[in-house]
Amino acid sequence: MQDVVVVGAGQAGLSAAYYLARHGLRPGTDCVVLDANPAPGGAWLHRWPALTLGAAHAIHGLPGMKLPAVNPAEPASAVVSRYYGRYENEFSLPVRRPVKVKAVRPFPTDDGGLLVEADTGTFSTRLVINATGTWDKPHWPHYPGVETFAGKQLHTHDFRSVADFAGQRVLVVGGGTSAVQFLLQLAQAGVETAWSTRRQPEFKTGEFTQDWGRDIEARVNERTAAGLPPLSVVGVTGIPLTRQYQNGIAAGTLLSRGPLERLTLDGAVFKDGTTFAADSILWATGFRAALDHLAPLKLREPGGGIVMDGVKVSREPRLLMVGYGASASTLGANRAGRAAALAALDRLSVPA
8 A cells, every 4th residue: 555646747746746755755655646648747748839938827846946947939838848757757756657547435444545546557545645737627618509609619728729720710718818828829820809708807917926926825725715616826816917918908809808698600699799700719718626536535515616724625634635726826836735745744644
């Protein structure tokens, strides 16, 4: 039986594994890291090639190794994959991949552990640190007419290139940074666009300090502590108003048409009654926590969320969760990984 199984080798999972190893758990023996991806990089591995490091959200270094200086024009997926691979080698963190975890459930006996059932076999462990993030759970909102719209519908999860939309009229739905980046790329390629958001986009100015970041995390954590589904961090922070975004607003590209009312066979009707004829719809509507494999543990509250005390799960003391709530972004992943590792060591009675 392992002491700890870490599910997911993105930033939060690798951070947790680093701190577990630093405090004496032997990687690959006492602590096993499982990852569903074929290579290092976590969710970044799947980002579209046109998303360069310079255009991506801030990528934070992992504990113990700074992110090296790189060309900001290089695809973020390549940069992060290379960096995470170096990190795993540098700190001897053998990640088993590709391993898809299908279920986590209690032992059928009173041994006190958990069974981690994967497509490659079953692991028995005293504790699980879940770090599966959100990438595998794209959110598709429902609107009247969505089933009968005759054009193409695509989610951020499956976006690859603006070249796929050449010569089209494209409706982009969603109020986050991904939607903004898609709109600018499409406009630059000469694609006619319309933007729909449930409420007017919040472009924020000012300095984004560590204190500001902690305040944002606290606001997100208020919901998880109450057992409510977490809001996205970007939904709380707003969108940083860069010079590029200012230019997009001035050009009319980054002006929202407001919320959708319904879709038609060949386009959209907005709440204000105006319409837009569309060949394709790009749903930049975010992601939900990828937690289906935890269903056997029956963690959900009536409000739909999971009651959390930091990284601790109130209903299940053998489970710690990172990449859920505030730590679903790079903003808090390192701190969450360290907190989960220290909580695991405490529960294992290993001196930290």
